[in-house]
Amino acid sequence: MDKLFSQTSNECSKLITNRYSTSFSMGIRLFHKKFRMPIYSIYGFVRFADEIVDTFHNKDKSYLLGKFKKDTYEAIDQGISLNPVLQSFQEVVNKYEIGTDLIEAFLKSMEMDLDNIVYDSTMYNEYIYGSAEVVGLMCLKIFCLNNDELYHALKHDARSLGSAFQKINFLRDIKSDYLDRGRVYFPNIDYNNFTEKDKQEIESDIAIDFDNGLRGIRNLPSGSKFGVYLAYIYYVNLFNKIKSAPIQEVKEKRIRVRNRKKIYLLAKSALKLRLNII
Secondary structure, eight states, rough: OHOOOOOOOOHHHHHHHHOOHHHHHHHHTTSSSHHHHHHHHHHHHHHHHHHHHHHOOTTTTTHHHHHHHHHHHHHHHHTTOOHHHHHHHHHHHTTTTOHHHHHHHHHHHHHHHSSSBBOHHHHHHHIIIIIIIHHHHHHHHHHTOOOHHHHHHHHHHHHHHHHHHHHHHHHHTHHHHHHOOOBOOOOOGGGGOHHHHHHHHHHHHHHHHHHHHHHHHHHHHHHOOOHHHHHHHHHHHHHHHHHHHHHHHHSSOOOOHHHHHHHHHHHHHHHHTTTTTT
């Protein structure tokens, strides 16, 4: 494989990450150098698939996602793609032995987003697994450096952390998901009659996921722990803001963590890790 072609493709995935997510980009910079580019490659792949279903409103989304899926598997099988995002992604998939079952689950969740639907419990769990948990598992594959024993030991907690992140995203974006995309991800929830009790039940579920996720972070290999822990801290802070906000505020505005606060959390997290008190 031409080294310049590979480097250029990887840089495209890095650029996508930096453009679309300042928080995620900051977290990646805290990984050991050996982990950074592979994680950029995963983010570039999942970001572009998500863009197809969320933003290409005047295009044939079903066709585009189907083509993206076909091109993905072809890139993995052939070990090359002229699409730089898929080229970067297939290198990671093949090097770290990321199973096609994870990729298939992710793309299935993207397909679910093509329809404006209200989710039941089964669909909700399937969507969270495919859209968030498997992305965490792809990253875990990289952190474990093909150590299957370590991967399986951390697998459950990695899924919990991804689940917590996604459920918080659902809460934060509940207004835009419903009004702009016609989606209500939480089962048995009527957006127009979303109550404080509903909110508290969702928050209790998230808290359990967070507890499991933190346990997994404590056991991550060196070089990956800081970046994942910072993402955890960001989301816990966002979670606490959502918990303290009244139901009407959650329904009317997208709650955020200010950049100033993120810098403070970064410094605090670094100190806690240095003192080994997470």
